[in-house]
Amino acid sequence: MLRPADDSGKSVVQRVSAAGYYAGSSILVQFMNKALFTTFHFQFPITVALAQMLVMLPICYLVAKPRLEWATAKAVFPLAVVNILNVVFGLVGTADLNVPMFIALRRFTLVCTIVLERSLMHKQHDRATIGAVALMIGGAVVAAATDLTFSLYGYVAVVINNFLTALYLIMVKNSPATSGLTTTGLLGYNAALSLPLLTAALALSNEPRQISLYPGFRWRGYQVSMVLSCILGLTVSHSTFVCTRINDPIMTSTAGNLKNVIMTVVGAFAFGDFRFSVWNSVGLGMSMVGAIWYAAKSAMKARRRMMKESMLPTRDPEKGPLIGRDRSAALRRNDMPITSIQNSVDNTVQLELPVIKPAGSL
Numbered sequence: 001m002l003r004p005a006d007d008s009g010k011s012v013v014q015r016v017s018a019a020g021y022y023a024g025s026s027i028l029v030q031f032m033n034k035a036l037f038t039t040f041h042f043q044f045p046i047t048v049a050l051a052q053m054l055v056m057l058p059i060c061y062l063v064a065k066p067r068l069e070w071a072t073a074k075a076v077f078p079l080a081v082v083n084i085l086n087v088v089f090g091l092v093g094t095a096d097l098n099v100p101m102f103i104a105l106r107r108f109t110l111v112c113t114i115v116l117e118r119s120l121m122h123k124q125h126d127r128a129t130i131g132a133v134a135l136m137i138g139g140a141v142v143a144a145a146t147d148l149t150f151s152l153y154g155y156v157a158v159v160i161n162n163f164l165t166a167l168y169l170i171m172v173k174n175s176p177a178t179s180g181l182t183t184t185g186l187l188g189y190n191a192a193l194s195l196p197l198l199t200a201a202l203a204l205s206n207e208p209r210q211i212s213l214y215p216g217f218r219w220r221g222y223q224v225s226m227v228l229s230c231i232l233g234l235t236v237s238h239s240t241f242v243c244t245r246i247n248d249p250i251m252t253s254t255a256g257n258l259k260n261v262i263m264t265v266v267g268a269f270a271f272g273d274f275r276f277s278v279w280n281s282v283g284l285g286m287s288m289v290g291a292i293w294y295a296a297k298s299a300m301k302a303r304r305r306m307m308k309e310s311m312l313p314t315r316d317p318e319k320g321p322l323i324g325r326d327r328s329a330a331l332r333r334n335d336m337p338i339t340s341i342q343n344s345v346d347n348t349v350q351l352e353l354p355v356i357k358p359a360g361s362l
Contacts, residue, residue: 015247022236022243023259029232030094030263031270032225037095040222042214044207045091049084050198051226052233053191059234060188066181073189076181079171080193083237086164088201089157096154098274099267101147103260104140104287105158110294111137112166120170132294139286146279172244183241190237258295261288 036042066072093102110133117123144155181189202208216222243255264284268274 018239018243018246019255022239023255025232025236025239026256027259027263029229029236030099031267032229032232033091033094034099034267034270035225036222036229037091040216040219040225042216042222042226043095044211044214045088045095046198046202046205047207047211048091048226048229049087049233050195050202052087052230053084053194053198055230056234056237057188057191057195060184060191064182064185064188066185066188072181073193076186076189077193079168079186080190081197082164082168082171083190084194084197086161086168087233088198089161089164093154093158093161096151096157098149099270100264100274100284101143101149102154102158103264103267104143104284105155106162106165106256106260107136107140107287107291108159109162109165109256112163113169116166116170121174128297129294132290132297135290136287136294137290139283139288139290141283142286143280143283146277146283149275169240169244172241183238183245186241187234187237258291261291264288 033048036048037045042048093105097105114125114129114133118125144150247255
């Protein structure tokens with residue numbers, strides 16, 4: 001059974017910075033990939049993924065210089081397979097769907113994350129979390145049912161992408177194979193193991209023949225978009241590792257949902273492939289409200305956890321420094337129940353909560 005890694009000791013600034021790094025990188029790479037596929041009609045996702053890995057591998061190796069060991073490569077291989085499948089299916093979905101619908105459907109990642117965390121780690125989620133997720137998913141379903149640019153190919157790709165993303169986040173957080181490597185070193189292993197898989201997939205596809213007929217290689221806009229897509233492919237992979245290692249997998253999904261609010265609004269007007277309809281827009285709005293509600297709920301939960309951790313002892317006079325569950329055990333030995341800390345935290349958080357008024361009120 002997978003067990004959550006201990007992520008105590010990380011400050012609020014570190015957690016927020018990691019989430020911001022992930023969100024910003026995701027926004028930029030999404031728009032660059034969309035420009036490639038829609039504006040410049042370079043609809044070759046395997047080729048783009050291969051180019052991103054070719055850029056990622058030497059940079060990660062030069063920065064991290066990880067020890068090249070067969071045992072490590074064998075342990076990391078399942079993560080690399082999930083990662084590259086996730087990248088390819090995400091690129092396919094980006095190419096075939098407009099940005100608002102792609103983002104709405106990507107919110108199903110949260111459902112996959114919750115299901116996998118329950119089945120693999122027996123983690124429970126409260127009713128407010130389930131309610132926020134239900135609103136997100138309900139809105140996405142309404143939007144999908146009234147999508148005037150429906151693409152079965154793109155929808156199937158995003159559904160697979162959602163499951164792979166959730167599995168990937170949980171594997172990064174809990175796989176023993178990641179514990180002995182730095183973030184950059186793990187990315188280097190991922191890229192190296194992905195290259196032969198992508199090369200084989202490219203050889204079996206029709207992309208080489210179609211690329212030979214592509215007329216836009218000399219277009220300056222295409223060249224800039226391709227270079228930025230490859231570079232940003234590295235930053236989004238790195239930021240995903242960083243955010244997931246510092247925060248919970250579900251908090252990484254929360255950061256993703258917050259940046260999606262921005263992308264939904266901008267993407268509806270930037271690429272010309274979004275067709276407005278009333279119910280589609282209502283569904284997208286419902287999904288965004290659910291995402292904001294969920295993000296606020298998750299932020300308050302993280303705040304309570306960090307306040308609780310700050311009240312736990314960090315050192316035992318006899319045993320020295322304490323980490324993880326040893327801190328709670330030391331607290332019990334001092335006859336201070338955990339529930340008293342939780343009550344104190346809850347009262348403090350309630351005092352800090354702002355008054356949220358309905359939209360349109362003064």
